[in-house]
Amino acid sequence: MPFKKLHPSIKEVLKQKEIVIPTDFQKSSIPVIKSGKNVFCNASNNQGKTTTLIMTIxxxxxxEEVGNIPRALVLVENNDKALDLYNTFTTFTKYTPLRVYVANEKEHVDLLKSEIFEGVDILIATPQIVSKLLLLYGVNLSELKLLSIDDAEFLSQTNAYNAVLSITQSISKCQYVLYSNKLNPNLKRLESYFMEHATHVNV
Structure with missing residues (x-):
């Protein structure tokens, strides 16, 4: 069972949330993501994609809290989704040392920079905000281990797509996991960029 092989802190949260049985998607996706491969994760709504994203990160x-710069980055479509995901994330991480930070685009970029410099393990943001922070030396992605994109269909928007390509070009080595309902041609094109040799999980 996928849940049995997760970190004890995660299993404790699942117990508190009374999440006992993994969905078909979680049974298929969690072992593949844990293996370190790049993964396209495709499943319908209510299959636990967001929960899987949080648990695998x-x-x-x-x-663990390590260093001062992000080791995981989650990209989302817009600011509202970033805030929603942050709120969900913290229900899982509140009893761990993990530092989760949301780059709220309504805040001044200088404030975001200063708060990120104080120390972050997991950064949640839109591609546009991360691109801006990179240009202003407001975030360091040199220690990034995992980049996840939630509801990746929004990459059909040219600005978001180009921003993601720009971000990945500044990352030397990292695991990439994309979550979506279906793998559309726009997402499949990413195999030519940073999703090379990706595994496909379809439920």
């Missing part, structure tokens, strides 16, 4: 980072 926590497991990858061993539920």
């Amino acid at each position: 926590m497991h990858k980072l061993k539920c």
Whole structure:
């Protein structure tokens, strides 16, 4: 069972949330993501994609606070989704040392820079905000271990797509996991960029 092989802190949260049985998607995706491969994760709604995203990031980072720069990055479509995901994330991480930070685009970029410099393990943001921070030397991605994109269909928007390509070009080595309902041609094109040799999980 996928849940049995997750970090003990994650299993404790699942117990508190009374999440006992993994979905078909979680059974298929969690072992593949844990293997370190790049993965396209495709499943319909209510299959636990967001929960999987959170759990696999926590497991990858061993539920530990390390250093000062992000080791996981989650890209989302817009600011509202970033804030929603942050709120969900913190229900899982609140009993761990993991530092989760959302780059709220309504805040001044200088404030975002200063808060990120204080120390972050997991950064949640839109591609546009991350691109801006990179240009202003406001975030260092040299220690990034995992980049996840939630509801990746939004990459059909040219600005977001180009921003993601720009971000990945500044990363030397990293695991990439994309979550979506279906693998559309726009997402499949990413195999020519940073999703080379990606495994496909379809439920």
